Amino acid sequence: MSFRLHLPLCFFFILPLLVLSATPALNDDVLGLIVFKADLEDPDSKLASWNEDDDTPCNWFGVKCDPNSDRVSELALDGLSLSGKLGRGVLQLQNLQTLSLSRNNFSGFLIAELLRLESLRSVDLSHNSFSGSIPDGFFSQCGSLRFLSIANNRISGEIPSNVSSCSTLATLNLSSNQLSGALPSGIWSLSDLRSLDLSGNAIAGEIPAGIGRMFNFRSVNLRGNQLSGNLPEDIGDSLLLKDIDVGGNMLVGSLPSSLQRLSMCSYLGLGSNSFSGELPDWIGEMTNLQTLDLSRNQFLGQIPGSIGRLQALEGLNLSENNFTGRLPESMASCTNLLDLDLSHNFLTGNLQQWIFLLRLRKIKVTENKLSGFIQIPAASSSTITVLDLSRNTFSGNIPKEISAIQSLQFLNLSSNRISGTIPLALGELKAVEVIDLSGNQLIGNIPFEIEGALSLKELILSKNSISGEIPGKISSCASLTLLDLSQNNLTGSIPPSLANLTNLQNVDLSLNKLTGSLPKQLGDLPHLLSFNISYNNFSGDLPAGNFFNTISFSSISDNPDLCGAAVNRSCPAFLPKPIVLNPNSSSTSTPSSTSALPTENYHHKKIVFSISALVAIAAAAIIILGVITISIINLGVKTSASHSAAAMAVTDDYLRQSPTTDSSSGKLVMFSRNDPEFCAGAHALLNKDCELGRGGFGAVYKTMLQDGRPVAIKKLTVSSVVKSQQDFELEVKKLGKLQHPNLVTLEGYYWTSSLQLIIYEYVSGGSLYNLLHESSKSKTLSWQERFDIILGTAKSLAYLHQHGVIHYNLKSSNVMLDDSGEPKVGDYGLAKLLPMLDRYVLSSKIQSALGYMAPEFASRTLVISEKCDVYGFGVLALEIVTGSKPVEYAEDDVIVLCDVVRGLLDLDRVEDCMDAKLCGKFPMEETIPVIKLALICTSQVPSSRPEMTEVVNILELIRFPQGTSEEELS
Known part of the structure; x- marks a missing residue:
């Protein structure tokens, strides 16, 4: 309106x-x-x-x-769908410090006097439709401006030279506009500038000298412009630079040697330029590099062995250059490497086995000159999702050990010299979506075990010597969209079950020896875009409907016995068998008369009757059997229920007794001096009204002690795998000695061989999960309260780790809040009660912690460490900050909170992460460090995660920076 x-x-x-x-x-x-x-x-x-x-x-x-x-x-x-122009009324706000109008539909020109508001410190006009050029006087008087973003608009023209007047600017973001002209040299006189983003424009000319004077510079992004010339030689004098991205320009020359002085640099993006020369050996001096992108340049020579010193490296992209020689063995030391792209070079030699022993997610070496057998060690990393070895000269068989890489989603071995048969092991790859083995020398059949690859979307086996029939069981791959089996020696007909693949879009069966008619059901495929069966021996008419009504002639050519309009050849007319009357019949009755039925019809009726009788008899037998079975089950249930009731009645008596060591009657131990007797006894556990909730280790109930004090009782549901009484008591007593203001106190336990209870203090404020996610809760946590919960939880975990206890099952439903809002962490250390953790930990009962579980839980050699708790804490902190669950399930996707937050942080859209219930009421100087700390805690590599004591120290520094007292902050 x-x-x-x-x-x-x-x-x-x-x-x-x-x-x-x-x-x-x-x-x-x-x-x-x-x-x-x-x-x-x-x-x-x-x-x-x-x-x-x-x-x-x-x-x-x-x-x-x-x-x-x-x-x-x-x-x-922000984000209110407002439109119109930025009016001059805003100039009347003389005390305005923050102006944030991002993600709207504002249009028109920028106000030249906007930055003259003396109190203005932050302006965010990003993601709108502002147009025109930046007014000449826009930067002339910037007052105390620290942050300016006009990113993702339609601003054109040159960057005014008086941008250097904004001497207080710390962040300048003019990315994704239509700016042109040269980069003003005065921009390097902004001594307080920490972050400069001019990416996605059309800025031309050379990068002016003087960047070395930027002593506070942390990040520079000039990607996607038209910059030319050399990278300034003095760039290495900005010693604090962490992120450099000049990719997608026209820069030339060799890398300036001063880069090696940037010991803090973690991101170096030089891709899609025309840099040349050899990659210098000093690249190994940039030891903090996490991402090195030199792709699409003209580098040559061998990859230097010093690259193995980049221990922090996670992403290495050297693709589309002229690198030669073998991969240096020193790269095996890059143990944090996740993504490796060496494609489109001239690398030679074998593919070393160490590649498969790292925790790599993506391996791309397509279009090189690599040779030899593909050897995958049995102990290969299970983290690989992309394996692209195509367009080389690999030979030998496809190793069956590939089945060990259960995370594999993309497999491309095409255009090599691989021989032998397709291994059955490919069917064990449950996550694989693309298999491309085309252009090799494969023989044998397509194994029917391929049906096990349930996630398969593209299967490309063309240009081989595969024989046999198309397996009908391929229909189990319900997600299949592309099937290319062309240029092989396949025989037989198309299995009708192929029509069950309703997602099929492209099918190529050309240049084979297939025969028979096409299943009519293929005409019902709703998404079919191409279906090539040319150069085979198919016969009969084409299926009717959908795609086949307009199929091109080239897709069905050279099948001599095909007929129909598409091939301009009529099909033989169908002639029904003639009706023959029985000459021996003397009846003159009409055919409908049952008395004049021929003998053969009479026998037919008898046969039908016999079959019907058999069906009826079989059905009756099944019904009778079912009745008997149900009766037996009911009898068993009644017996079981009576036994259970008796057991609980006995338990009730035990709980009324004083502590005892008699194993036949159970054992109740309270760690305090209070009377251990319960008012209601164990029968309260049978009352659903007393149930507080259920978790991975059991249900929790509220009951009262005789002194009127409430307690929470956890009834363990893992009795069959709980340790012996001695080990159980040892562990529980150890937990009972733990005392911390942010831990739920363990007050006692009860033991029998068939029932174990753990007694906790009762925390009245409910769980953090309910407060964050239950719509019925009216209270909204403020930022101060959220920060306190994060800090309190961190302190409790640090305390646990100092006493040798791993929580293991950290999640928001296990964080309770007392009446004052103080967090109390429960359910700690219970995993130690299980004798075979690796057998039980991944069962459905524990999967309620899905999303909090560190990636190492997926390892076959499960190792539980304190770093698993650190990962869970990081996820929990993000949950508290954002108000979102760790994992959300959309209609066609799984949304992982860590990935979403990391992506928004990379786009400088931290405010989009925050819980909408906060209504923008949060200090960015606290929220951003907390989010970054949480993301570090959720690092895929355990060794990259901090200790919980370090986490506590960092959180306290965020709340109370060095040299700042609590009074000053308030």
């Missing part, structure tokens, strides 16, 4: 006079915002609370005021 002021037109001319009049200062903000609103379209009525009759705008949506001056200090209207 469009807003128009209920004021005369002359108001806009006398507004400055009003500002200078004796009207209270607060009204300046009201009037300014109403003028600002008048230029907008607000389709969702988000600004409905803005009323020109109010004395103050401090309670308006998106508006915050300074409590000391009662003047507007922040205007945050």
